[in-house]
Amino acid sequence: MNEFPIIPIVLAAVVLLVFLYFFPISLWITAIFSGVRVGLFQLVLMRVRKVPPSLIVNSLITATKAGLNITANDLETHYLAGGNVPTVIKALISADKANIPLDFKQATAIDLAGRDVFEAVTTSVNPKVINTPNVAAVAQDGIQLIAKARVTVRANISQLVGGAGEETILARVGEGIVTSIGSSISHKEVLENPDKISKLVLQKGLDAGTAFQILSIDIADVDIGENIGAKLQTDQASADLRVAEARAEERRAMAVAMEQENRAKTQEAKARVVEAEAEIPKAIAEAFRSGNLGIMDYYKMRNIQADTDMRDSIANPGGSSNTKPSPNV
Numbered sequence: 125m126n127e128f129p130i131i132p133i134v135l136a137a138v139v140l141l142v143f144l145y146f147f148p149i150s151l152w153i154t155a156i157f158s159g160v161r162v163g164l165f166q167l168v169l170m171r172v173r174k175v176p177p178s179l180i181v182n183s184l185i186t187a188t189k190a191g192l193n194i195t196a197n198d199l200e201t202h203y204l205a206g207g208n209v210p211t212v213i214k215a216l217i218s219a220d221k222a223n224i225p226l227d228f229k230q231a232t233a234i235d236l237a238g239r240d241v242f243e244a245v246t247t248s249v250n251p252k253v254i255n256t257p258n259v260a261a262v263a264q265d266g267i268q269l270i271a272k273a274r275v276t277v278r279a280n281i282s283q284l285v286g287g288a289g290e291e292t293i294l295a296r297v298g299e300g301i302v303t304s305i306g307s308s309i310s311h312k313e314v315l316e317n318p319d320k321i322s323k324l325v326l327q328k329g330l331d332a333g334t335a336f337q338i339l340s341i342d343i344a345d346v347d348i349g350e351n352i353g354a355k356l357q358t359d360q361a362s363a364d365l366r367v368a369e370a371r372a373e374e375r376r377a378m379a380v381a382m383e384q385e386n387r388a389k390t391q392e393a394k395a396r397v398v399e400a401e402a403e404i405p406k407a408i409a410e411a412f413r414s415g416n417l418g419i420m421d422y423y424k425m426r427n428i429q430a431d432t433d434m435r436d437s438i439a440n441p442g443g444s445s446n447t448k449p450s451p452n453v
Contacts, residue, residue, distance in 0.1 A: 158185045215241040247279035261305035266353015277336040287335030300325035318343040
């Protein structure tokens with residue numbers, strides 16, 4: 125018996141699969157019955173350019189059924205540029221149904237810029253609410269207020285390319301809240317009329333240059349924080365006290381240094397006195413040797429010194445005389 129020809133069948137199956145891969149006939153037939161004119165050779169070239177034909181054809185069918193005038197070359201070009209073709213088609217259909225002016229070129233530019241064009245159209249139709257973080261500000265009376273706001277925004281399609289995002293909106297709203305609270309004379313004024321903050325912030329045109337249009341700013345909550353004015357005064361008083369203590373310590377140190385200097389001068393003067401007194405016996409001895417002083421003169425001087433010491437002791441009972449006796453020769 126002859127063996128069953130398996131190899132030719134396998135080769136034929138492989139050739140058929142390769143042929144159907146490069147020639148998606150079923151997809152081409154689907155496009156024709158859907159009213160989309162796409163050539164079979166064009167589908168083959170998509171395979172060669174590594175563009176999924178099913179993605180392009182299905183997106184083109186969806187766009188054609190929605191009444192959009194888009195060609196397969198347009199979708200293929202956007203895919204090769206790194207864009208998200210199905211998202212662009214969904215965004216164009218949603219914008220067309222909502223009467224929002226958005227063409228294919230603008231939609232692809234928004235998509236290639238890294239923004240979700242379908243979400244932008246949805247936000248333009250259905251505005252979303254952005255909650256700001258807690259914003260702390262101080263009124264002119266020194267009381268801190270912590271405010272939280274809800275910002276209702278709508279996407280600005282014309283500013284999506286090159287426009288600032290939500291972070292800029294939040295930063296500008298926070299800055300406006302701080303400015304509004306800071307310009308209030310009293311914190312009670314803000315607590316009584318929190319809508320005053322919203323009005324002042326809306327007047328600043330914070331959505332300029334952004335990808336959103338601010339519809340409203342609502343103050344959700346306002347809480348009282350610390351008494352910043354009293355705290356600053358306390359800190360200033362503590363700082364002044366430390367400065368005064370430092371200056372007093374400086375003056376005390378200068379006084380101590382001056383006292384020590386005066387003591388040194390006193391000791392120096394006493395040393396000179398002692399040195400001078402030490403010269404007296406030498407002078408007396410020299411007077412004896414030179415004959416300028418006799419023995420009787422010396423005794424008279426001693427008697428006068430003794431009388432002086434006695435008078436001092438009588439004048440200051442219990443005290444010591446300031447006059448020192450003359451040293452013996």
